[in-house]
Amino acid sequence: MPTRYREALQHCCQRQLIVTVAVNERCTGESGCLWLYPLPEWEKLENTIRQLPTLNKAAGKLRRFLIGNASECEMDSQGRVLLPEKLRSFAGMDKKVILVGQLDKFEIWHEAAWNAKEQEWIDSTDNEGVEDLGHLSF
Structure with a gap:
């Protein structure tokens, strides 16, 4: 975990x-x-998912996939996080990973997959959904 996040993570979630x-x-x-x-x-996410209709197939799939594969882990004092083998294998991860902040969570990417996906986004001319962003400006 990058140094800049360690203190915040210690404070917000020990x-x-x-x-x-x-x-x-x-x-x-x-x-x-x-x-x-x-x-x-x-x-917060668990509570949101808990409120989804029990008999809805998409909600059931989400619960099984997201919640069923969730694992607790703890950042050690040096900022390291041990990812479970099952999840590392599922994502095809080896030693080189990229951590990407996403407001309320992080994405952990296999380095080669991140580089390929980033290049795909750069090269993309797909503007689908842009109108849904409303009056967002930078």
């Missing part, structure tokens, strides 16, 4: 983290990505 598979179109296990949540953010 270094307690949850890692799970990524479940959206840009970040799936086959593309080399996992999600890492500080415990309080994970608990």
Whole structure:
């Protein structure tokens, strides 16, 4: 974990983290990505998922995939996080990974998968969904 995040993670969650598979179109296990949540953010997500309809097939799939693959992990005093073998294997990760901050969570990418995906985004002319961003400006 980069130094700049360590103190904040110590303060917000006493270094307690949850890692799970990524479940959206840009970040799936086959593309080399996992999600890492500080415990309080994970608990918010769990509560949101808990409120989904029990008999809804998509909600059930989400619960099984996201919650079923979640593992507790703790950042050690040197900022290291041991990712479970099952999740490392699922995401095709080896020694080189990239940590990408995503507001309420982190994405952990296999380095080669991140580089390929980043280049794909740079080269893309797909503007699908841009209109849904409203009046966002930078």
